[in-house]
Amino acid sequence: MVTTKFPNQMKAWLLEDFNAPYVLREQPLPSIDNPNDVHIRVDACSYCHTDAVVAAGTVVRPSLPHVGCHEYAGTIVALPSGQAECHGFRVSDIVGVRGCGNHMCGQCRECKDPSPPLPYPPGLSVYCPHAGAGLGIDRSGKFREYAAVDGRQIAKLPEGLSAVDAAPLMCAGLTVYSALAKCSLKPGDRLGVMGCGGGLGHLALQFATKMGLKTTGIDVNPRALQLARELGTGATIIDASKEAAKETLPQQIGLDAVLILPETQQPFDYGMELVRDGGLVMLLSFPTEGFHVSAIDIVLRRVRLEGSLIGSNRAMNDRLDFCVRHGVRAKTTTYEFGQLNNLVDDFHKRTPGKLVLDMAKTD
Structure with a gap:
């Protein structure tokens, strides 16, 4: 495995009961079990309305305990064994990750001919029925320090766009x-x-x-x-x-x-x-x-x-370029990683803009 040095354990925020605060626990790092996956160190993760829906157990009820978050950005720290790159990405690339479309099959009718029609070429559909609802929704997300993500659903961040800038753009944007x-x-x-x-x-x-x-x-x-x-x-x-x-x-x-x-x-x-x-x-x-x-x-x-729900890889890259060219940025309120429950409280108080855990932020 091509890798940088990183620990064997990490901290993760777990939803152990619906309509309850998240609990911070030590967990082992996720393994790379799919040749399309890369390991990232999470640098920023943003709270979305869907996270609140999942935490309430209304539309989607994931198995508990559950790690939420489906809009985030981070740094690649490891690739599949024997690979110098994965889908064009290398160790130390800073990427944005969208939660939907994890491990798309690439073979079903939806992947080959996405519906509803999009103004982009057909490809691996974010609506692939074999991919599930997505990371942070029906499977573990990124309210944690490290994660394994599908290299086909990430985008390299352009210069001028930080991880905190990018995280809210990966779903909301x-x-x-x-x-x-x-x-x-x-x-x-x-x-x-x-x-x-x-x-x-x-x-x-x-x-x-x-x-x-x-x-x-x-x-x-x-x-x-x-x-x-x-x-x-x-x-x-x-x-x-x-x-x-x-x-x-x-x-x-x-x-x-x-x-x-x-x-x-x-x-x-x-x-x-x-x-x-x-x-x-x-x-x-x-x-x-x-x-x-x-x-x-x-x-x-x-x-x-x-x-409409989410967008394709083409839309993801087009959107990042558009944000850099036109100066589009989310208005963010940032929190330390240990302040997720404070963030959630502020979300329910209807704090405007996007609320983001910034892994680099400390008192």
Whole structure:
């Protein structure tokens, strides 16, 4: 095995019960049992809404104890035995890792012809049914010091992008970037972002305005609205608790597309009112109780409804390049590795932006 020196034991945060704090434990390092895998030292790991869903045991109930986190970045410290490189990566490369698509089969219909159609060439699909839900979701993630990851689902970080910068981009950033690509909008088209001050929303504002879209951000949380305004993107920011959708933008001159990020019915309805007849509503959230959809909107107004979750390897690399070229960055609050439960508390207090464990941070 080509390797740098690293220990035999590591610390990991374990979810031992649903709806309970994480517990810090000593664990052995994971082994490399797949020729596609590389070992990384985790440098930064970001908390995602899906981590909260997993910790609650609602949509997904992984076997316990469970290590969460599916958006992170780190340094490669070991390769499979006898390999000087793995899928073009070498020891000491700093990479970002997306949690979905771990050990894709490459042979199923989904891998060869991904659906829904993406604006990228077919390849190893993140929706491969043989890959499971992904690292940190139905299998161990990266709230730990070291990890074995599939070398086919990582991207080398470009210069100018730190591990703390990159970690939130590996799910939140990739998800909204891919959703915008699927909207097939052109410069000058009108986009709405419901939940514009959240982890995904504030990144969507930056991506959309840098793409030349006339962007309207909508939220109700005062801290989220403040963050959205402080981004300085030039987007129109609306407090939905004070302005009705019809007052904001009549349907006859409505938005071409709306991203729905919150998980409650009210912002869904607000976004549906904002979109023009024949426009697109793109869902990125999946509440367990679902959404109520009016047949009038779908049949008479001809509103199209589509869902999006994550993005391909091509999208992952395109997105990193876009962030460097246009200065797109997540607004982060960082914590020491030992402060995961503090981070989770702040998440549930609706701290805006992205919350990240920075392995290099100390008091």
